[in-house]
Amino acid sequence: xxxxxxxxxxxxxxxxxxxxxxxxxxxxxxxxxxxxxxxxxxxxxxxxxxxxxxxxxxxxxxxxxxxxxxxxxxxxxxxxxxxxxxxxxxxxxxxxxxxxxxxxxxxxxxxxxxxxxxxxxxxxxxxxxxxxxxxxxxxxxx
Numbered sequence: 001x002x003x004x005x006x007x008x009x010x011x012x013x014x015x016x017x018x019x020x021x022x023x024x025x026x027x028x029x030x031x032x033x034x035x036x037x038x039x040x041x042x043x044x045x046x047x048x049x050x051x052x053x054x055x056x057x058x059x060x061x062x063x064x065x066x067x068x069x070x071x072x073x074x075x076x077x078x079x080x081x082x083x084x085x086x087x088x089x090x091x092x093x094x095x096x097x098x099x100x101x102x103x104x105x106x107x108x109x110x111x112x113x114x115x116x117x118x119x120x121x122x123x124x125x126x127x128x129x130x131x132x133x134x135x136x137x138x139x140x141x142x
Contacts, residue, residue, distance in 0.1 A: 008031065010031075011031070013025075014027070026064065028050040029064060030070075033070060033083060033084060040073075041082060041083060042080050043057040043058070043061060043081065043083065046083065064083075068093045069085060069093055070083050070084065070089070071085075101135055104132060105136075108128060108129050108132075112126070
């Protein structure tokens with residue numbers, strides 16, 4: 001693989017660690033799956049490409065599949081699992097996260113009811129609501 005591709009994969013790993021708190025190996029897997037050919041790769045192929053141990057792949061692949069960025073599938077007649085990032089994976093994950101933030105609104109409303117008119121008890125909840133509204137209601141950001 002070209003050194004500039006592996007450098008880019010490392011940049012993805014660094015970003016994932018700094019911005020999302022992911023382990024470097026998780027970021028490397030994500031970066032690799034964004035640029036690899038073919039798009040569908042086995043854990044062994046990914047490990048070889050990024051210089052990771054195969055043992056470290058299992059938990060990291062499980063994490064990436066659980067959050068919906070990576071899809072796992074097997075082929076008929078094979079025991080090997082293959083992983084890929086679908087073209088719309090990031091859109092789906094962002095939409096799921098926005099829906100989760102919006103769902104937190106009902107919980108926040110319950111918290112406001114518990115706090116009543118006491119501004120000290122509800123300040124942080126109201127702040128959370130405003131922040132979530134910026135993400136879930138674009139009109140709030142204007």
